[in-house]
Amino acid sequence: MVSGKGGTGKTTVAAALALAMATGGKRVLLVEVEGRQGIAQVFDTAPLPYEERRIAVAAGGGEVRALAVDSEAALLEYFEMFYRLGMAGRTLRRMGAIEFATTLAPGLRDVLLTGKAKECVTRTGADGRPAYDAVVLDAPPTGRLVTFLDVTKAMADLAKVGPIHGQAEGVNQLIHSPLTAVHLVTLLSDLPVTETLDTVAELERADIGTGAVVVNRMREQWLPDRSVTAAAGGRVDASRIRNGLSSAGLELAPAEIDGLVAETVEHAVAVAGETAALGRLDTEPDPPLSRLTLPNLLSGVDLGALYELAESLTEQGVRVEARR
Amino acid sequence: MSSSDTLEVDTLIDDPETRVIVCCGSGGVGKTTTSAALALRAAERGRQVVVLTIDPARRLAQALGVDELSNDPAPVPDAEGELAAMMLDMRRTFDEMVQGHAPPEKAQKIIENPFYQVISSSFSGTQEYMAMEKLGQLVAAGTWDLVVVDTPPSRSALDFLDAPQRMSRFLDGRMIKLLAAPARAGGRGLRKIVEAGFGLFARAVSTIIGGQMLQDASAFVQAFDTLFGGFADRAEKTYALLRSPGTAFLVVAAPEPDALREAAYFTDRLSAEDMPLAGLVLNRTHPVLAPVSAARARAAAEQVGGPGSQIAAAVLRLHADRVELHQREEHLLTRFSAAHPSVSVVRVPALAGDIADLDGLRRVGGLLAEGAVRGAEEPGATSRAQGAS
Numbered sequence: 141m142v143s144g145k146g147g148t149g150k151t152t153v154a155a156a157l158a159l160a161m162a163t164g165g166k167r168v169l170l171v172e173v174e175g176r177q178g179i180a181q182v183f184d185t186a187p188l189p190y191e192e193r194r195i196a197v198a199a200g201g202g203e204v205r206a207l208a209v210d211s212e213a214a215l216l217e218y219f220e221m222f223y224r225l226g227m228a229g230r231t232l233r234r235m236g237a238i239e240f241a242t243t244l245a246p247g248l249r250d251v252l253l254t255g256k257a258k259e260c261v262t263r264t265g266a267d268g269r270p271a272y273d274a275v276v277l278d279a280p281p282t283g284r285l286v287t288f289l290d291v292t293k294a295m296a297d298l299a300k301v302g303p304i305h306g307q308a309e310g311v312n313q314l315i316h317s318p319l320t321a322v323h324l325v326t327l328l329s330d331l332p333v334t335e336t337l338d339t340v341a342e343l344e345r346a347d348i349g350t351g352a353v354v355v356n357r358m359r360e361q362w363l364p365d366r367s368v369t370a371a372a373g374g375r376v377d378a379s380r381i382r383n384g385l386s387s388a389g390l391e392l393a394p395a396e397i398d399g400l401v402a403e404t405v406e407h408a409v410a411v412a413g414e415t416a417a418l419g420r421l422d423t424e425p426d427p428p429l430s431r432l433t434l435p436n437l438l439s440g441v442d443l444g445a446l447y448e449l450a451e452s453l454t455e456q457g458v459r460v461e462a463r464r
Numbered sequence: 465m466s467s468s469d470t471l472e473v474d475t476l477i478d479d480p481e482t483r484v485i486v487c488c489g490s491g492g493v494g495k496t497t498t499s500a501a502l503a504l505r506a507a508e509r510g511r512q513v514v515v516l517t518i519d520p521a522r523r524l525a526q527a528l529g530v531d532e533l534s535n536d537p538a539p540v541p542d543a544e545g546e547l548a549a550m551m552l553d554m555r556r557t558f559d560e561m562v563q564g565h566a567p568p569e570k571a572q573k574i575i576e577n578p579f580y581q582v583i584s585s586s587f588s589g590t591q592e593y594m595a596m597e598k599l600g601q602l603v604a605a606g607t608w609d610l611v612v613v614d615t616p617p618s619r620s621a622l623d624f625l626d627a628p629q630r631m632s633r634f635l636d637g638r639m640i641k642l643l644a645a646p647a648r649a650g651g652r653g654l655r656k657i658v659e660a661g662f663g664l665f666a667r668a669v670s671t672i673i674g675g676q677m678l679q680d681a682s683a684f685v686q687a688f689d690t691l692f693g694g695f696a697d698r699a700e701k702t703y704a705l706l707r708s709p710g711t712a713f714l715v716v717a718a719p720e721p722d723a724l725r726e727a728a729y730f731t732d733r734l735s736a737e738d739m740p741l742a743g744l745v746l747n748r749t750h751p752v753l754a755p756v757s758a759a760r761a762r763a764a765a766e767q768v769g770g771p772g773s774q775i776a777a778a779v780l781r782l783h784a785d786r787v788e789l790h791q792r793e794e795h796l797l798t799r800f801s802a803a804h805p806s807v808s809v810v811r812v813p814a815l816a817g818d819i820a821d822l823d824g825l826r827r828v829g830g831l832l833a834e835g836a837v838r839g840a841e842e843p844g845a846t847s848r849a850q851g852a853s
Contacts, residue, residue, distance in 0.1 A: 384776020399753030
C-alpha cells in the first residue's frame with residue numbers, strides 16, 4: 141500500500157513502485173480506489189474501466205496491470221453474485237441507490253474496495269500460483285488511511301452475518317499479515333513529515349506494518365553544506381559571485397546579480413528546511429524506518445520519467461521477495 | 465508567455481459592488497491562505513470584511529484568532545481596519561439549521577437520530593453544503609460589506625457546486641421511502657422490473673448493513689420531511705446569490721498539471737452555470753530573477769575559476785534549475801490560457817516556509833496585488849532579495 145499526505149505524489153510513487161517491482165519478468169497489479177483515474181493520468185492513457193488491463197511493460201519482460209476499483213461497481217458485483225439483480229442493478233445505480241447504500245454505512249465502501257484488492261492478492265492462476273507477484277494499492281491519503289484500513293471498525297456498521305461480513309474478516313487478516321506493508325510518501329517539509337510520523341504511530345497502534353518512507357521530489361542541493369545556513373539567513377557574498385561569474389565570461393548588471401542572490405537565498409531556505417526534515421526522519425520513529433528517495437524532476441513526470449523513477453527505486457533495492 | 469490579462473486584485477476588492485469572493489480550487493493549492501490574505505488586504509484598504517475559512521492549518525488559524533471552533537465570526541486581533549474571521553463547524557451549522565426550522569422537541573429528535581449523525585458528520589457533501597449555508601447567513605446578516613469564502617479541501621473544486629444537490633437528493637427521502645417500503649404492487653414494464661429489483665435491493669441492503677440503520681433512516685426522513693422545503697429554498701437562494709453580479713469567483717491553483725486541470729474543469733463549469741469568474745490565482749510560482757538561460761548558466765558553471773568559483777558554480781546551477789522549473793510552470797499556464805483565453809491571471813511567487821502570521825498574509829496580499837508579470841522578461845524590476853527571508 142502506498143499512502144501519503146495529499147499533494148506528495150503518492151500515485152506517481154505507487155506507479156513507479158509497481159514498475160520497479162515488475163522488473164525482471166514479474167507481474168504486478170496497480171490498484172486505485174478513489175475514483176480519481178490517477179493511474180490513467182500518470183501513464184497518460186484513457187480512463188481505466190473496472191477491469192484489470194495491462195498498462196505498462198517493465199524492464200526485463202515484466203508487466204504492470206492496472207485496476208480502478210469502483211465501490212459502486214464492486215457492490216453491484218456482490219449483489220449480482222448473491223442476489224441476481226440482473227438489469228435492475230444498473231438502473232438502481234443510475235438512480236443513486238448504490239451511492240445511497242454506501243452512505244448509510246460508510247464502512248461498507250471501504251470494505252468493498254479493500255475486499256476487491258484482497259481478491260486480487262489471493263487469486264491463483266490455473267497452475268495454482270498466485271496470479272500476481274505483487275499488488276500495489278494506491279491507498280487514500282494519510283488523513284483517511286487508518287479509517288480505510290480499519291476493517292473491524294467498519295464491520296461494526298454492518299450486519300453481523302452475510303457475505304460481506306465474511307469478506308471483511310478475510311481482508312482484516314490480510315491487512316494485519318506480513319504480506320501487507322504500508323509505504324508512506326512524503327516531501328521534505330514540515331507538514332508532510334509531521335503527518336507521516338503521526339501516521340506511523342497510528343498504524344502501529346492499529347497493528348499494521350509500516351514499510352518504507354519514500355522521500356519524494358528531493359531537491360538537488362548545489363550550495364556547499366557550510367554555506368547553507370548563512371545563505372538561508374540572507375548572507376550571500378554578491379562580490380564573490382560576481383568575480384566567479386566574470387571568470388567564466390559572464391558579466392551581469394548589479395540588479396541581475398541581486399536577482400541571483402535572491403534565488404540563492406530562496407534555494408538555501410528550502411535546502412535548510414529539507415535538511416531539518418531529513419533530520420527528523422533520521423531520529424523518528426526509533427528505530428527509524430527504511431527510506432527511499434526520489435529526485436525532483438524539473439520537467440515534470442511523463443512516462444519516460446516514470447521509468448527513471450522506477451529504475452531509481454530498483455537501484456535502491458526495491459524488488460519482489462519470494463512469497464511463501 | 466501566456467497572452468492572458470493580469471488579474472487586478474485591488475480593483476476587485478476595492479469595488480464596493482463586490483460583495484462576495486469565493487476562492488475555489490483543488491486541495492493543497494493554498495486556497496485558505498489566499499482567502500485570508502485577500503480578506504486582510506481588503507479590510508486594511510477600508511472594506512468591512514468577514515472571512516469564512518474551512519480547515520486552516522493550525523498556525524494560520526491562530527494568526528486569525530480562530531484557533532477554537534466558534535462558528536461565529538470574531539474580530540481578528542491586530543488587523544487594521546475591520547476584519548472578522550471564523551472557521552466552519554459543519555456539525556453545529558447543521559444543528560442550528562435544524563433548530564431554526566423545527567420546533568424544539570422535533571429538532572431534538574432529529575439531532576439525536578443516528579442516521580442524522582452519519583449525514584451531518586461524515587457524508588462527503590455535508591461540508592460543502594454547510595459552507596454554502598454559512599455563506600448565506602453571513603451575507604444576510606448585513607454586518608459586513610464583503611464576505612470572503614474559502615471552500616472545503618475536496619479533491620475536486622467542482623464538489624463545492626455539486627455537493628448541495630447531492631445532499632438534497634439524499635434528504636428528499638425518495639430513496640429511503642423506497643428502501644423502507646419497497647413492495648408496491650401493480651407496476652408495468654420497466655417500472656415493474658425496477659421495483660422488483662428494488663425489493664431485492666432493499667433486502668440485500670438490509671442483509672448487509674442491518675435493519676437498524678434502515679429504521680433510523682426511515683424515522684429521520686419522516687421527521688425531516690416537513691423541514692425539507694425550507695432547506696431546499698435556502699439552498700436555492702444561496703445558488704442565486706452565487707450567480708449575482710456581486711459575487712466573484714477566484715480559481716486558485718498551483719503550477720502543477722493536476723491543479724491546473726481542476727482549475728480548467730471549474731472554469732468551464734462556472735461559465736456553463738453563468739457564475740462570474742474574476743480570474744485565476746496561480747500560487748507558488750518560481751519567477752526567474754536574472755536573465756541568464758539555463759544552458760548558459762550550466763555551461764558557465766563548468767568554466768568558473770579563481771576565488772568565488774565554488775559559490776558561483778552553485779549559484780549558476782541552482783539558477784539553471786530554477787529557469788527550467790519556471791519554463792515548465794509557464795508552459796502549463798500557457799496551456800491553460802490557450803484553452804481559456806478570457807481568464808485573467810495573477811501569479812503569486814512561492815514564499816519559503818508556512819504563512820503563520822498577519823505579516824505573512826500581508827506579504828501574500830502584496831504579491832497578489834502586485835500582479836505585474838514577474839520573470840526574466842523584466843530583469844531588474846525584481847530586486848526581491850528580501851522576498852524569501
